Amino acid sequence: MALKPLIVTLGATASGKTALSLALAQRFSGEILSCDSVAVYRHMELGTAKPSQAERALVPHHCLDLYDPNEACNAGDYARHARAALDEIASRNLLPILSGGTGLYLRALLDGLFPSPQQDPALRELLRHRAATRGSAHLHRTLTRLDQVAAHAIHPNDIPKIVRAIEVSLLARRPITEQWQSGRDALTGYAILRLGLDPPRPELYQRINLRAQAMFTNGLIDETRDLIARFGPDCRPFSSLGYAEASEVLRGELTEAAAILQAQQGHRHYAKRQMTWFRREAELHEVHWLKAPGDSPEAERQAIQLVEKHLQAATLMS
Secondary structure (H helix, E strand, C coil): CCCEEEEEEEECCCCCHHHHHHHHHHHCCEEEEEECCCCCECCCCHHHCCCCHHHHHHCCEECCCCECCCCCCCHHHHHHHHHHHHHHHHHCCCEEEEEECCHHHHHHHHCCCCCCCCCCHHHHHHHHHHHHHHCHHHHHHHHHHHCHHHHHHCCCCCHHHHHHHHHHHHHHCCCHHHHHCCCCCCCCCEEEEEEEECCCHHHHHHHHHHHHHHHHHCCHHHHHHHHHHHHCCCCHHHHCCCHHHHHHHHCCCCCHHHHHHHHHHHHHHHHHHHHHHHHHHHCCCCCEEECCCCCCHHHHHHHHHHHHHHHHHHHHHC
16 A cells, blocks of 8 residues: 655744744645644643644644643544544645644654553542642652653653653553553554754744743733633643743732743753654654754755655655
């Protein structure tokens, strides 16, 4: 059976994945699948840097706005939605282009998930209690002792993911990242081209700082206030970068200026963890690294050449 082409753009936050995906989709008759663990939630716009309505009007996007913030969504849920969207796009002879920033969700889609042990409510409650009494940093240090790779991949404030990673590691008696490597249901039927965005670190950090500033300038605190009023303060995605700092402003724990600085630093640290994750993935799968932001002419030119070669090869093999 002939393999269908699939393009994956991956990279750190603010590296230009949206712009590059849009350029490729318009040139090669494609549609875009988002791979972001927060963009799956409705009503969360400013803190997620979702494609604008104008950008969505240019090219159809998938896997955005799947759930309300008070609904649960994990990597397996995302992978099911994304695989269905992939097959639907390919069935219309269009090119699916995956724009991926959340490493675990990207892995769940492309490589599949491992069969995890059943949840242990008592253990989970104990871990949540420790997070509430000792702080998320304490729980994150516990995960680091159990599995350094998973700890690098999970934000120290993301208590639900930390709790689940510790729970699975303890119940299975081996690190969760070891389990990720076995028994997975990998995506089949697609010839995958991975394009990695790796702009110079100073340039990336400047882009991150400007993006975080713009989130607050454009009304992130008001958006967060409205979301909390509608869904309550304890929804999991409200602990994500940007929304966590805006929530602290609303509680009187930070000034807006301090929140911006904290969000900028948090996003820079997150970008480092993302690139660590993606470089490890590159040890398993070939990634073509582009040393410029995705919205630069240089990156677009290189990406177009790589995609053209990929599509030609796919045509010859069909």
